Amino acid sequence: MNQTARVDLSAWGEQPPLWVSLLAREVEQSNRTKTGERVGVSRTAVTLLLQNRYPSPSTERMERRVMDVLGRIDCVALGEVITAEQCQTYRERPAPTHNPHAMQHWRACQHCPQNPRCAAKEQRHGSH
Structure with missing residues (x-):
């Protein structure tokens, strides 16, 4: 039986934004590389977004990409x-x-x- 690993979203606080939850769910159903390819970003960007460590002062562009796809x-x-x-x-x-x-x-x-x-x-x- 294949157990899906849960993505830790604790860095986003008690209630992560919807787009972060969608990104995490996609990663749980596939993996970070495939999710990045689907959304059009790198695996590293997916990881940094999920950890709430994305280096840009705004994640608005990423949020829009995730919501458009997922x-x-x-x-x-x-x-x-x-x-x-x-x-x-x-x-x-x-x-x-x-x-x-x-x-x-x-x-x-x-x-x-x-x-x-x-x-x-x-x-x-x-x-x-």
Whole structure:
């Protein structure tokens, strides 16, 4: 069984930015070299970004690159491609008890494999 190594994001504090989390997840699913190739940066840049040690005073350009490549999600509930920010907004909002259609979407988000909480639970319990 192939165990995926978790990327340490502690240098980013308690809640790393979304683009850093997306970059880390991509590294966990492949490796730093392949992730760098996919995003269009070097392996070293990927490492420095994940360690919050990137030498530039601004990571805005890197953030944009990561979000352009890794920030698109095929939303099963909507049946369309959405941005990672839209996905995060849908899944983290309070349950929309006033609207049955919105509630159905919200429930789908709570069990979606794109939801980091669901992925974390699956890793803790193992796949069945």
